Amino acid sequence: MFSGFYLSACAGLFDAPPTVNLVEKRKTLGEFYFEPVSLNHDPLPDEGLENLRDAYVNLLDIIDDPETIKIVQYRLADLEVLLAERQQEVGVAPVDRGFYDLAIAQYQSILDRHPEQKENAEVLYQLAKAYDLQGQSQQSLQVIDTLLAKYPDTIYLAELEFRRGEILFNVQDYPGAVQAYQAVLEQGPNTDYFMTAAYMLGWSHFKIESYENALLAFTQLLDQKLPNSVIDSQMLRQLNAEQQLALLPVGEKRIVNDSIRIMALLFSYQGAEQSLKAFYENVGERHYENLLYDRLGQQFLNEDRFRDSALVYRGFTEVHPEHNQAPTFAVKQIDAYIIGKFPTFVLPAKQDFVDRYGINGPFWSHWGQLIQQDVKPYLRTYIQELAQYEHSKAQLLTKAANQPNEEQLEKVEENHQKAQVAYAQAAKLYREFIETFPHDDLTPQITFNLAESLFEAQRYQQAIEAYEIYAYQYLNEPRAAEAGYAAILAFRALRETLTDSTLQQQWQDEQLASQQQFVSRFSADPRAIDVLYDTMQQQFELKRYLLAIESAESILAWQPTVDAQRKMSGQLVIAHSEFALQQYQRAEASYEQILAALEQTDPRYNDMLERLAASIYKQAEDNLAKQYVALAIEDFLRVIAKAPSSSIRVNAQYDAASYLLEMRSWTEAISLLEDFRVRFASHPLTESIQDKLIFAYQQNQDWLPAAEELKQLWETNPDSEEGREALYIAAQYYLKAQSRDAALDTYRTYAHRYPLPFNEVTEARFQMSEFYLQSNEESKRRFWLRKLIQGDAQAGADRTDRSRYLAAMSSIVFAEDDVQAFNRVKLSLPLNKSLKKKREVLDKALASLNATLEYKIAEFSTVANFKIGEIYGQLARDLMDSERPTGLSTLELEQYDILLEEQAYPFEEQAIGIHEANIQRSWQGVYDRWVRESFAALSELLPGRYNKQEQVSEAANAIF
Structure with missing residues (x-):
């Protein structure tokens, strides 16, 4: 039913799709009007239709009831239509009349006999249909106009307006067709004719060059066939219009595709992507806009308008950058530049693609894995190409800056700055590749390239990280050792840029860890021994002695054996570190080993001898701290024995003598002290030797040498208190040594020179009196006894019991002298005189x-x-x-x-x-x-x- 009714209008225009029937088959008028009676309304069988028609004709001749006659006539008209359709389908035309002439006659007869029946709206509808099927479009149009005028609320309004539009379009009455199609659309999208009416409305506007209205009409069609059931704008952009289109029936799909084609054509007339953008800014965005952009871009591409095509694709990505199809359009833009041979546009477009749709772009995290997987192949290619381009450009600029020709002399600094920017951009791209494709086969090499670019950009900290990832996290990479060594060089370069000591220390620690890792991982590399050697030196300089010893031992055990210089350096580090760690016994053994390997003419020999002496001396100090004095003395004596020419021997001998004094080993102490004073006569410590010798002589009861030392001490500084005391004690020691003359002389000197302190001079005077008592030199004795008396008398507050005693002792001597004088005087005559x-x-x-x-x-x-x-x-x-x-x-x-x-x-x-x-x-x-x-x-x-x-x-x- 309705074959070729409404799509024929487009035949021959812009490759219109073939005619299709999209209207569902409806009931006949007879079926409709017989519903109120209890008749069987099932479709009549094909066989016997003519017999049935003839039966109804005969029935009219025998019935008189008007109502029954009307019903029979309706039924008869329907049978005529059915018979006409069957004949039209098989192509058997009636003789001298059209297929639907009888049906038209029957419907016209009903209208004539029953002009005021309410069912006439259905009769007019069937009549218009019959005229249309008969190909009598003008008659059908007249009947439709009559029906619409008489029955404006008919249920067939949409269909009838659609038929009007078809007829008017075919006769090129495009304004009339516009009105008719518009009337169909006003009935709402649920009518069966909405899509085709919208399509034809667009064509009608197109015919009268009302392009904007044509776009609006096609938009209504797309809105219906590609519906949006999502309200949220973000979700709207993610609706897959392609899938919606693919699910449409073939006929609808063709209409939608053709609508998109015509809309693209219209947009190309009005400024391509700019008009497309402006249109949807006016009517509101649609989720299927990508279909239009794509069709327009493809159209330009087919016309070899490559740049215009690229601009269209770019236009969509600018309007809808977050759309799930935006990456695809960006790729098409790039392809258009490549096909059109616009190389200057290709790289910027690829960079823009990476910036927008890469893993660090604004949309990646909002996309699902399926979209990400679609984008990744392009990212893989573009990032790699861009990174290599930037890296190569940076290297060329660096070469131009470092080896400028005459034309480049004035651009050295500019080239250097540009190179740094290019290196940084290459590094950024390399890093993005790694982040996007962490498990890709190219990722290790990209990591190495990243490290190289970062190093050349003087971003040493980041370069170190990349080098070490390549060197130590990827297995069996051919340049792993090179990367590990480059990381060490980057550490050195980084530390040279730092001024903060704390930061320098932190990065030196990191460098040492990297160097140790290099030696462990790449021990077969010829540079490993150099790295180990440098590690040992740094550890020693940082006073990390245990680690330095460990590194030095590794050097000594290295195979093949290291050269003599490095071997000696390792031994030195071990010895010095042991000394610093207070492992003095080990240090002593290490220094002895070093000395055994050195010639005495070697400039280092004396220094090692000093170190040996110091290690032994430190053992003595440790023993002293533990109060092992005897062991400490042995250590001091070992210094003298093993390193007699060392500077430390002075202290060792001095300390040995001092602690021998503490141990009351007077003879041994005296021997060392006497040797010290002769051997090191000009040494400052010699000044204290005399005191120690005096003490040793005293304790050993060597009174005479003790007295001699004290006498020398007095002679050195007779006016000092120390000198005075020394003279006084010397006199005592001379006395103990039974050296009377020396004692007498010393006491005499003291008694005459030092009237104070009073106690000491009193004793000196007493000793003088005693000397002369023993020698029976009474007059000399009485001189000093008189001094004792006078001294006590003049002492004042300094007077003591001792001075009083000695004065009394002296006084009795003089009293006895007077008694003796009394006894010598004899009484004689004259008595009074005597x-x-x-x-x-x-x-x-x-x-x-x-x-x-x-x-x-x-x-x-x-x-x-x-x-x-x-x-x-x-x-x-x-x-x-x-x-x-x-x-x-x-x-x-x-x-x-x-x-x-x-x-x-x-x-x-x-x-x-x-x-x-x-x-x-x-x-x-x-x-x-x-x-x-x-x-x-x-x-x-x-x-x-x-x-x-x-x-x-x-x-x-x-x-x-």
């Missing part, structure tokens, strides 16, 4: 003895008291024993004796009193010789009291 003289010496002796008593020293007070008593007793005796005058009578002589007794008696009494006072000291515990002498004197002076013999009774003796 008595006077006796009295004078008595007073002097008493004064001297009383002076002794003033010191209140018991030892000498008893002497003085006794001497005083003796003086008085002696005076009494001398009086009684004095010479008598001659010529006296017996009486006179008797009277003279009585007179003498009277004169002597008081003296005797005084003598008794003084002796008694003296013996009373025994009551306080003082019972010395002079107390006993006073007892003896009293036994003679008062024998009745003091000369009684103790009587012991026999009974008492009996008990024994």
Whole structure:
């Protein structure tokens, strides 16, 4: 039904698609009008239609009921239509009439007989259809116009307007067709005629050159056949219009494709991609815009308008950069430039593709894996090409900057800067390739290229990372060792750029780790031993001695064997590191090994000898810290034995002597000290040797050398307190050494030169008095005794018990001298003269003895008291024993004796009193010789009291 009804209008225009019937088969009028009655409405069978028609014709002749007649006529008209369709299908035309003449006649008859029936709308519809099937378009149009005028609300409104449009379009009444098609569209997209009406509306506008309206009409068609059920704009862009188009029936797909083709043509008329962009900015974006851009781009490409094609594809990517088809369009843009041979546009377009759609672009993370997988092959190619281009450009610019020709001399700095930019861009691209394709076969090589570009761009930190990834994370790469070594060079270059010491240290640590990794991984590489050697030196300089020893040992064990210089360096590092780690025994052994390998003429020999001595000396210090003094002394002596010419030998010998003193090994200490003073006479430590020797001599009771040292010390600085003390002690040591003359001379010098301190000069004066006592040089002795008395008298606050004692001792000597003088004076006649003289010496002796008593020293007070008593007793005796005058009578002589007794008696009494006072000291515990002498004197002076013999009774003796 309706074959060729509405698409024939486009025949011959722009390769219009073949005619298709998209309208579903409907019920006939007879079927429709017989529904109210209880008739069978199933479609009539093909066989017997003519018989059935003839039966209905015959039935009209025999029925009279108007209603029944009307129904039969409707049924008869439908049968005529069915018969006409069958005849039209088989191509058998009726004789002298059209296929649908009978049907038209029947419908016209119904209208004539029943002009006011409400069912006439259906009759008019069938009549218009019959005219159309008959090919009588104008008659069909008239019937349609009548139907629409009389029944504007008919259910066939959309279909009828569509038929009107078809007829008007075929007769080239395009404005009329526009109105008719527009009326169809106004019925809404659910009508069966919407798509075709929109399509024909577009064509109608196209015919009258109303391009904008044509685009709007085609847009309505696309909106219906490629519907959008997503509201969110982001999801809208991801709808796959191609899939929607592919799922359409063949006929609809052709109409949609043709609509897209015509729209593309229209956009090309109006400015290509700019008009396309402006159109959708006006009507709102559509998810199928990519179909139009693609069709327009392909159209230009077919016309060899390559740049225009590229601009169209680029236009879409600019309008919809996040669309899932944007990468494909970008690729088509690039291909258009390549096909059109526009090389200057190709690389920028590829770079733009990478920037937009690469893994670091704004859209990658929003795409699913399927889209990413579609994009990756292009990224792989483009990134690699761009990176290689930038890298090559950078190398050329570097060469131009480093080796400029005459034309490039003025652009050296500019070329250098451009090279750095190119290196940086190459590195960026290499890095993006690695990030995008971490497991690609090319990724290791790309990683190496990245490292190279970063190094050349002086981005050393990043270059190191890339080199080490290539060297140590990828297996069996041919340039792994080269990359590992390049990383070390990059570390060195990086550290040269740093001024902050903390950062330098941090990166040196990283460098050392990299070097150790290189040696471990690439030990067969000829550069490995150089790296290990450098590692050892750096570790030693950083005072990482354990690591330095480990590296040095590796060098010594290296195969093939390293040269002598490096071997010696390794041994030196081991020895020095052991010393720094306080492993002094190991260091001693290492230094001895080094010395054994060196000639004594080698400039390093003396230094190693010093190191050997220091390692032994440090062992001594450790032993001292542990209070192992004896072991420390042995270590000091080993320094002297193993390194006698070393500078440390001085300290070792000095310390050995000092600690021998502590150990009271006086003889050994003295030997070392005496040798030290001779061997190192000009050394500052020699200044203290004298003190140590003096101490050693003292402790060893070598008094004479001790005294000599002290005397020398005094002679060096006699005005100092130290010199004074040295002289005083020297005198004592001379005395102990029984060197009387030296002691006498030294004490004399001291006593005359140093009146202070008082105690020391007092002792010196006393010793002088003793010397002269021993030599019986009484006058010289009394000189120094007098000094003792004077010194004590003048001491004031400095006076001591000792000075008082010595003064008392000296005083008694002078008192005894006076007593002796008293005793030598004899009483003779004339008595008065001799008595006077006796009295004078008595007073002097008493004064001297009383002076002794003033010191209140018991030892000498008893002497003085006794001497005083003796003086008085002696005076009494001398009086009684004095010479008598001659010529006296017996009486006179008797009277003279009585007179003498009277004169002597008081003296005797005084003598008794003084002796008694003296013996009373025994009551306080003082019972010395002079107390006993006073007892003896009293036994003679008062024998009745003091000369009684103790009587012991026999009974008492009996008990024994």
